[in-house]
Structure formats: structure tokens, C-alpha cells
Amino acid sequence: MITLLEARGICKRFGGLTALSDVSLTIRKGEVYGLIGPNGAGKTTFFNVLTGAYVPEEGELVFNGSELPLGKPHKVVEAGIARTFQNIRLFRDMTALENVMAGHHIRSRANPFSILLQTKHAKEEERLITERAFELLKYVGIERFADTVSKNLSYGDQRRLEIARALATEPQLLALDEPAAGMNATETARLRDLVQTIRHDGVTVLLIEHDVKLVMGLCDRLAVLDFGKKIAEDVPAEVQRNDAVIAAYLGGHAAQKGAAA
Numbered sequence: 409m410i411t412l413l414e415a416r417g418i419c420k421r422f423g424g425l426t427a428l429s430d431v432s433l434t435i436r437k438g439e440v441y442g443l444i445g446p447n448g449a450g451k452t453t454f455f456n457v458l459t460g461a462y463v464p465e466e467g468e469l470v471f472n473g474s475e476l477p478l479g480k481p482h483k484v485v486e487a488g489i490a491r492t493f494q495n496i497r498l499f500r501d502m503t504a505l506e507n508v509m510a511g512h513h514i515r516s517r518a519n520p521f522s523i524l525l526q527t528k529h530a531k532e533e534e535r536l537i538t539e540r541a542f543e544l545l546k547y548v549g550i551e552r553f554a555d556t557v558s559k560n561l562s563y564g565d566q567r568r569l570e571i572a573r574a575l576a577t578e579p580q581l582l583a584l585d586e587p588a589a590g591m592n593a594t595e596t597a598r599l600r601d602l603v604q605t606i607r608h609d610g611v612t613v614l615l616i617e618h619d620v621k622l623v624m625g626l627c628d629r630l631a632v633l634d635f636g637k638k639i640a641e642d643v644p645a646e647v648q649r650n651d652a653v654i655a656a657y658l659g660g661h662a663a664q665k666g667a668a669a
């Protein structure tokens with residue numbers, strides 16, 4: 409198995425609070441990797457460190473064998489990591505298609521002058537970007553809403569649109585922050601299928617999710633954080649059996665039943 413991302417000894421503090429304490433984990437190419445833990449465990453902080461929103465006090469990230477620049481979101485996207493957000497962050501007044509096109513522009517080679525001058529090359533590139541954006545809307549199952557302003561989409565469709573926009577940057581690693589939050593059972597089942605398709609198509613997925621059943625069914629391996637420390641990293645069946653995890657996160661019998669369901 410080839411390692412795609414290695415986090416080594418990540419520490420992140422906010423004043424006196426240690427949000428991440430010496431967190432190391434390894435994500436392999438082609439897997440769906442879960443990051444779970446109780447509220448406030450440090451999951452989103454890890455995402456923010458990984459995607460360059462926060463600079464850790466200690467530690468390093470190695471992606472595809474190269475050190476990832478810390479605190480540089482644009483460089484992280486260029487390196488091949490894309491994310492969605494816990495609280496959806498779309499361009500609310502832009503159409504679904506325009507949102508995905510915005511993701512593509514990060515990868516676009518046309519320079520601003522050629523766009524302004526509307527050169528033949530820039531026009532052709534724009535046509536390809538529009539075409540590819542439409543394909544991605546189709547891929548996530550919302551192409552019929554291409555011309556709908558994104559704030560008018562249902563919650564589930566907004567989440568799918570966020571995924572399409574992230575995929576438009578052509579990532580090798582797609583980091584999803586609670587993609588099933590607020591979804592009903594049907595939407596969650598469709599999301600599961602979509603994540604499986606994405607993985608099948610060669611994109612590695614990192615998933616923060618509170619829906620234990622979804623995580624256990626979808627992830628190849630997962631790490632569990634508790635108070636900023638990694639307390640387990642294993643396949644779902646082992647994590648479910650881990651006493652520290654049961655105590656910290658699953659909260660005993662009721663949740664265990666949920667996890668096993």
C-alpha cells in the first residue's frame with residue numbers, strides 16, 4: 409500500500425488550549441479514511457491544519473512524498489488536496505455550474521490577460537471548463553440544477569455541489585468535513601454511494617463524520633481523536649472493539665449498538 413499523506417507529530421494550540429497534541433497518522437492511496445471523535449476532539453482543527461488554514465506549532469505533513477507547505481491553502485490545493493466545509497461555503501448567489509467552474513479556474517492555465525483579452529485560447533479553455541463543470545454536476549447527480557442559484561438548492565444538493573466544486577480542482581485527496589450533517593436517510597445513502605464512486609475513480613477520501621454507521625460502513629481505516637490526542641487508528645471492526653474508543657467516543661452500549669447496526 410502506498411502512503412499518500414503522512415501527518416507527523418502535529419501540535420496545534422489556541423492560547424492555553426491544546427487542540428491537537430502530537431497527532432500522527434497515515435492515509436494510504438485509494439482508501440476512505442475516517443477521522444472521528446467526540447465534539448471538540450480536534451477533527452476540524454486537523455482539517456484546518458492539513459488544508460493550510462492553520463499553522464501548527466509543531467509537526468509536519470508529507471503528501472505524495474513531499475513536505476506540504478504549512479499555512480498556504482492555495483499551495484495545498486495545487487498539491488492535490490481539496491476540502492468541503494462543516495458549514496457549507498458555496499458562492500450562494502452564483503449558479504451551481506458557476507460554483508463548479510470556480511473550482512476549475514484554480515487549475516486553469518489561462519493567464520488573466522488572455523482572459524481579459526478574450527483570446528482564442530482563453531475562450532477555448534472557458535468552453536472546456538464549462539463542459540467539465542457540467543460533467544461534474546452530472547457525476548454528483550445534480551446536473552438538472554446547473555442554472556439554479558446555489559442558495560436555492562436543497563441542503564443535500566448543496567453538499568453534493570460542494571463536493572463537485574472540490575473535485576473540480578482535480579484532487580488526489582478529498583477531505584470531507586461532516587458531509588452527511590443534516591441529511592435525511594435517503595440523502596445519506598446517496599452520499600455513501602457517491603463517496604464509493606469517488607474512491608473507485610481513484611480519489612482518496614478523508615472523512616470527518618458523526619454518523620457512526622456511515623463511517624463504519626464506508627471507511628477502510630479510521631483514526632479516533634479525543635481531547636486532541638489520537639487514541640486509535642485501525643480498521644472499523646478493531647476500532648469498534650477498542651475500549652478507549654468506546655469509553656471516549658461511542659459512549660457505551662447504545663452507541664455500540666448503533667455502530668454495529
Ligand SMILES: Nc1ncnc2c1ncn2[C@@H]1O[C@H](COP(=O)(O)OP(=O)(O)OP(=O)(O)O)[C@@H](O)[C@H]1O
Binds near residue numbers: 425427446449450
Ligand atoms: N479558532 C479557534 N480558536 C480557539 N479555539 C479553537 C479554535 N478552533 C477550535 N478551537 C478549540 O479547539 C478544540 C477542538 O475543536 P475542533 O473544532 O477541532 O473539534 P471537532 O472535533 O471538530 O469538534 P466538532 O465535532 O464539534 O466539530 C475545541 O476545544 C475548540 O473549542
